[in-house]
Amino acid sequence: MNVLITGITGFIGSRLASRLVRDGYNVHGLVRHSSERELSRIREVISQVHLIEGDLGTFHSILSAVDASEPEIIFHLGALTPVRLSFDDPYPYVSTNFEGTLNLVHAILREAPNARLIAASTAEVYGWQEGNKPISENAMLNPASPYAVTKAAADQYIQMANRIYHLRGTILRPINSYGRVGEKGFFIEYLVSEMLAGDQCYVGAPDSVRDYMYADDHVNAYMLTARSSGTVGQVYNVSPGNPVSNSELAKMLAKMTEFKGRITFGSYPPGYPQRPTMQDPRYLVLDNSKITKELGWKPSVGLEEGLVRTIEAWKSS
16 A cells, blocks of 8 residues: 655654554655664665655655555655744744645646655644643634644644545644654653763743653554544544653653752743743643544653653663
């Protein structure tokens, strides 16, 4: 089966590509003009992947990619994701996350109308919600950042296209994923890298509660979705259900890494692009009952085990 992945060189996209190759899919990947460093994440399977140069922001580029790959399934993971940077410079997020999705939708409708689209949204689209309880797929979207607004717009556009244009789309709204090595721009990875180095750590929003998902479980959600044609037209939260405050998480990691340095709560690292604290949703945990009931998805890696794996991976890098 032919599949096309946007964002194939990204954290989850690269892992999804490896899994699909291993399972016998004929994998095509959309890439911008990439350096060897950007392609390093897929080096183990790069000889088995058909790379197509293109740009989500250019319609004819995406049209050519869909035409060339003749996909039966398109996994749309390509996006700009650093939330904090979107406050100061939202324009690239609009171009990549919203306009890129619009381009892909209409390229599919024109060149591969029978193909399925499995698109990555994000838990960030929910933004501010009343109360401290897991959020269901039916909750109103209240995005709390320019990044989240662009992802919510893309999410809604796919749902509209399902109804109006008969697109065969499915949306996944995953919570925060972790397990990266060599990237410090994400909360868990930042803390692990700084604690292992013995450097002072900063926790900017200590009381915020989040759910964290190990990368392998994130990939499993895409695989289960791809295997079920009954997911067309559906929206699924993907979240393991282990809510933890940022301060609790920092203390867990300090104990696991035997960190003896200083943790500063309520302050961001010097020079760090700040997400305005007053705009930060305090509780962002998703209800996973729909994907569990309909697809049988459940987390295979608990938070503590995932943190141990991440720490060991950083030690070995």
